[in-house]
Amino acid sequence: MIPFASLERWSLAGRISAALLGGYGLAYGFTAFFSVYLPLARPDRVVVASLSCFAVWVAAAVYAFAARSAGRAWLVLGGLALVLGLAGFLSGEWRTRP
Amino acid sequence: MTLRQSMAGLHTWGGLLPSWLLFVILFAGTLACFDKELERWMRPALHEPVAGSMTADDVSAWLRANVHETLHAYWMHGPTERAPYWKLGWEEDASEVRGKAAFDPRTGEPMPETVGGDFFFTLHYNLQAGTPGMYIVGLAGMFMLVALVSGTIVHRRLFKDFFTLRPQANGQRAWLDAHNLFGVIGLPFHLVLAYTGVAVFVSFYMPAGAKVAYGGDPLAFFHEVQGGYHRNELDRPAEPPVPLSGLLADARQRWGGAELGWIVVEHPSDASAVVSVRRFDPSRIGAPQDALSYDATTGELLHQQQAPAGYRAYTWLAGLHMAQFGGQLVRILYGLLGLAGCAMLVAGTGVWLRKREARDGRGVALVRGLNGAVFFGLPIACLALLWANRLLPETLSARGAAEGWAFSLGWMAVALLALGWRRTPARLTRTLLALSALLALGLPVLNGLTMPDGHLPASLARGDLALAGVDLVLLAVGALCAWRAWRRKPEPRDASLPTEAGVRTPELSR
Numbered sequence: 001m002i003p004f005a006s007l008e009r010w011s012l013a014g015r016i017s018a019a020l021l022g023g024y025g026l027a028y029g030f031t032a033f034f035s036v037y038l039p040l041a042r043p044d045r046v047v048v049a050s051l052s053c054f055a056v057w058v059a060a061a062v063y064a065f066a067a068r069s070a071g072r073a074w075l076v077l078g079g080l081a082l083v084l085g086l087a088g089f090l091s092g093e094w095r096t097r098p
Numbered sequence: 099m100t101l102r103q104s105m106a107g108l109h110t111w112g113g114l115l116p117s118w119l120l121f122v123i124l125f126a127g128t129l130a131c132f133d134k135e136l137e138r139w140m141r142p143a144l145h146e147p148v149a150g151s152m153t154a155d156d157v158s159a160w161l162r163a164n165v166h167e168t169l170h171a172y173w174m175h176g177p178t179e180r181a182p183y184w185k186l187g188w189e190e191d192a193s194e195v196r197g198k199a200a201f202d203p204r205t206g207e208p209m210p211e212t213v214g215g216d217f218f219f220t221l222h223y224n225l226q227a228g229t230p231g232m233y234i235v236g237l238a239g240m241f242m243l244v245a246l247v248s249g250t251i252v253h254r255r256l257f258k259d260f261f262t263l264r265p266q267a268n269g270q271r272a273w274l275d276a277h278n279l280f281g282v283i284g285l286p287f288h289l290v291l292a293y294t295g296v297a298v299f300v301s302f303y304m305p306a307g308a309k310v311a312y313g314g315d316p317l318a319f320f321h322e323v324q325g326g327y328h329r330n331e332l333d334r335p336a337e338p339p340v341p342l343s344g345l346l347a348d349a350r351q352r353w354g355g356a357e358l359g360w361i362v363v364e365h366p367s368d369a370s371a372v373v374s375v376r377r378f379d380p381s382r383i384g385a386p387q388d389a390l391s392y393d394a395t396t397g398e399l400l401h402q403q404q405a406p407a408g409y410r411a412y413t414w415l416a417g418l419h420m421a422q423f424g425g426q427l428v429r430i431l432y433g434l435l436g437l438a439g440c441a442m443l444v445a446g447t448g449v450w451l452r453k454r455e456a457r458d459g460r461g462v463a464l465v466r467g468l469n470g471a472v473f474f475g476l477p478i479a480c481l482a483l484l485w486a487n488r489l490l491p492e493t494l495s496a497r498g499a500a501e502g503w504a505f506s507l508g509w510m511a512v513a514l515l516a517l518g519w520r521r522t523p524a525r526l527t528r529t530l531l532a533l534s535a536l537l538a539l540g541l542p543v544l545n546g547l548t549m550p551d552g553h554l555p556a557s558l559a560r561g562d563l564a565l566a567g568v569d570l571v572l573l574a575v576g577a578l579c580a581w582r583a584w585r586r587k588p589e590p591r592d593a594s595l596p597t598e599a600g601v602r603t604p605e606l607s608r
Contacts (some may be wrong), residue, residue, distance in 0.1 A: 031306035043323040046307035047408030052297050053304045054243065061244045065108040066101050072224065087309050095310050
């Protein structure tokens, strides 16, 4: 098994950065989204979403290396992070409801 | 490339690179399970148990008499079974300088300074490097989670290999068996501890929730999430406070005679001064979140904390990590599983090395040097710290810092030796094992010579297993190291080391 030797260097760098930055970005977007949309009181929404975010990051890091290509990993993780983050932060007054 | 192949690459490199940092975190965390026992060992005044007569009011009287700056807050904790003394901490208002003291239960005076068992706890969660250290530890925790998950995916026969150990097999196979054994034994524990570990500082690592749902107002966030109480300064000087003992008696009565934990006094010189009292309940995993807040001047009960369900879930997770519940048996179990984690890391780098040594792979000498520098360096540094604790005169100023220097210099000496001797690993291992044995076996002897109440026969005669345990573990570790050093052949043909040509070969690392 020669896992990385066959990969191009830039592809490897792409996967590593997708796992670190894309993964954190997705965890951030995930937390923002569920801190707003979970059907719970505000402090509980925030705590449940925040405590789950590390599992999301781990899954994202594993996915970044399992994905068909680095570009695909970045597309999926970055796209999801963007959608979730925007939906969370652009929810107006509703996001600070008690 | 299959999933297992890509996960193997992730596990190999994502596991190797942070393994020395993770060893520091896991080893320090294992010692921190017994921080209070080590603290008692490191403070001779606490060796013989005495029922002190000090009260919370004595502690704040000492503070008023000895610290004259305006205080932002001070906090104290009374004697418990594991930590039988009053401890005090304070923060000055303008400079934010912090101080602390621990009081001798016999005299009521501060004990000689020591970093104490707290040193290992701090090393565990921030590497003694403040806020940046806390973020580094968090990232290492994420690497550990990813390595555990990818390692489980890589593993073909998780259950079958659990019963396989072939120490006499060829090097790589034996190291892999050991890595699997310790990894699988500890897997549920390591997953839970790594997850709850990063979760403890979740509000630092993941600020998105506070930002989106509280508009980034940290005070509003903490009040609502913790259900806590805070009163802003009124900028008027405080009236004389009511005695703390009355407030503590009231708190004890409200909680049906419960033990009390931390007592916090916020801005004591301002008219808005508040005394908060927490409950101490080691029978529960999550610390109870029902603190009582009193007006420091009138003694009126202002607020009882009512933490929302989410926050109680968080404290349960944090409590699961901190192992302050359930008594010594739980801590011993945590300690053993923590050691299994350390063994998993050591064996993991062993697999990496054996796989590449045969082919003169790149980085072999570096990994060997780092192994010696960290896997021996940290334990030897901890022993050096305990030696310094016994040998430094009690009257020395900045005694805690001197202990810290002993730790750092001890570690640096081992690291230099390990890097210098990285091409003769057998000699290095043998020397460091012998050194560890000498330091570990010497400590109980030194203890016997210098500590009339704290040496092993005295503590065993009292049935004081918490204190005797430190010496007993040192003896066991020392004996184990001595035996391994003895059994090791002086310098076998371990010369399959990378030659100059081997290092320079522009072969891709495999």
